Amino acid sequence: MSTYLFQNTYIYDGQMERGLRCDVLVENGVISKIEAPNTIDDGHVSLIDCNGEKLLLPGFVNGHTHAAMSLLRGLGEETPLMSWLKEQIWPVEARLTPEYIYWGTALALLEMASCGVTCFGDMYFEMDQVAQVSLAMGMKCALSRGLIGEDQKRVDENLKLIDDWHGKKGLLSVQLGPHAPYTVPMNAMKKISELALERNVGIHTHFLETEWERQYLRDELHCQPVEYLEKTGLLNTPRTILAHGVWFLPEELPLLKDSNITIVHNPNSNLKLGSGIMPLPEMIDQGISVSLGTDGAASNNRLDIWEEMRHGALIHKGVRHDPTIIKAKQILTMATLNGARGLGFEKTGLIRETWDADLVLIDLDRPHYLGFDVETLPVYIVYAGSSTDVEATMVKGQWVYFNGEFPSVDREEILKQAAQARKALIS
Template sequence: MSVLIRNGHVIYGEDFEIVKADVLIEGNRIAKVAKGINEGADTVIDAKGRVVSPAFVNLHTHSPMGLFRGLADDLPLMDWLQNHIWPREAKLTREYTKVGAYLGALEMIKSGTGTFLDMYFFMDAVAEVVEESGLRGYLSYGMIDLGDPEKTEKELKEALRTMEFIEKLNSDRVQFVFGPHAPYTCSIALLKEVRRLASEHNKLITIHVSETMAEIGQITERYGKSPVVLLDDIGFLGRDVIIAHGVWLDSRDIQILARNGVTVAHNPGSNMKLASGVMPLQKLLNAGVNIGLGTDGAASNNNLDMLDEMKLAALLHKVHNLDPTVADAETVFRMATLNGAKALGINAGAIKEGYLADIAIIDFNQPHLRPVNNVISHLVYSANGNDVETTIVNGEILMLDGEILTLDEEKVIAEAERVSEKLA
């Protein structure tokens, strides 16, 4: 299949150069970016007045949690988790989780996300949704053993079962990732075995680390060191590790992350809403740490809109540092595209010949995006997910002119309402 996108403002290459050009997609790759491409294509899209952007990479979320959107707002993290979210999650079935995954997939497609890194339960069901929706999903079963050896074995078994299920799908868009929940919910034994298995099977690892002051206190009291130092001491860290949050990091932690090539998935919306704190973005960037952007789950954000998340990231760090030059628009846009793709080891996050054809076309024919003085700035500070008109992943059109082509939008929303009533 081939797609030709004509007449757009194209964000070209790794340097995000803005060019008026056409983009030719052949199969799942970008074949050519140039003015006046005359080659025929199966589908031709007129992008006049639109911006042709790399699709966004959501580097940390819990996609089925849209079912809990708005049910436990304005609470600190541990109260939110222990007294509201975990009791509701105990009611989840595979069917309910799949309904939530459909809702999450729909929301991401409509707001221009092409790839996401997920951690939740019943991830075989989520994998089926990813395959059907056309998204690119990196999926981890969230392991929690709370120091119980019997639970350790059970959690590892479920993770391996999920890995086997995903690999049998034989899809280049659906990948398994090991996902121990966090150092405060996982035993050292579990963490060490995850590290061994990830190396053996050549899989990525994602884990929540240093999200709150309470977590730092808990780990320090238990082990006499920070979560990052703990993970380093047991040989857990590496270039295949993506830590979520990284809010409470000291200089030693940052040096360790940089030395090990660890990526940090920044979740400013969730961190602000739960009052967890502010990640030391500039210090991490100065140390050379790769930073991606994530929304976290829609129960603590409360959306999966990466355009919205970019604005939050840029504004948060400016006011926190009292410095308007921190978290400039291009840096934040890079976090939401190229940096996320780099963390996942995929040739995506940019519009350039040979890259995966993951593209969002954004309608700039609107008052809040005119005049087109600065495309990247407008995307970070002015746009939102509703401005996305077309989403293409792996060369396949998932949404065209606002119409979802791979999912039944009305059915997804109706099912989400039905299940939400059962979980409330």
């Protein structure tokens, strides 16, 4: 495994007061030294001379996605969630083969790696394919098998994923993936929570994405949302990820304080599907852990966390008529540390000695960074930056993206295979 020295770079992570100019040494997949600029010996290392014009951020974490849906981009556009799923997406998904899911996921990984994403939480099916392609590329992935209905076969597949992949190479983790309260009966949800506790793994589910779902909980399941989470044991698992959480009421949030919950904010998917805008400021006030996600490429339509950071800040300022309501630093923590923790990855999401070298190298020598300093770096990143500033992306000390190339995989082959899969699916 190579040793890398980022010489004279800026670094920033969401927990730092301000940016810092320094040398960063990466050895054996971890950040081994952070010292004053131009002080670490550059012998016997691969040198990345940053010359005070680059920034290292922790790798972005896409907290909720369905990677292989990159094959379905553009399908059922501009349709509300339930008819989009039932009439447009699910019939096509029924034709997905393991091979298509492999190439669709690979396609999504090209996009994510080039945007600086190093880790993603994926809920889909044929998850062995997702595990294999993530390992082949060297990306971190939290796998969950989407569970629909009360189906032991799907649950067994999810449990087998734990046996086969959980912890593999420090890149993979596994969660149980009950799809949503409206697709999984309540007693089945409860059993899944019990299994999570028994097997010491997290849960990844959709929750309160639309207003319709809130009404469904009330009218069909006779529960308020937090009561549902309590009754089904979702508050008792080692970790529970709720994708969306758009329709929580502010007064319900204190009940989730100090809980095992991470809510994944998917602002662009929620806007595009017209689902609504989540009460993010109140969630942060209550100390609830919130991360960021893109959801699938068919509802976003990008897999770019920069876009989620920018919109995740701007929409709340806009609807609350208050520019102070959310800070760039908080958004950066959501995009990195909170995502990693929610997905069960340790020592991931900060730039600290002994933490995993999951890093994004950003070129600051661009017109829109003119005038930044260590204090303003976070706001430049969130409000002026974009994924086109990403020069390279590293996971556990290995490049997954470097200057337009993908050192660990064959980009042309992925594009060719994904195009064939797409054609076979949608014709």
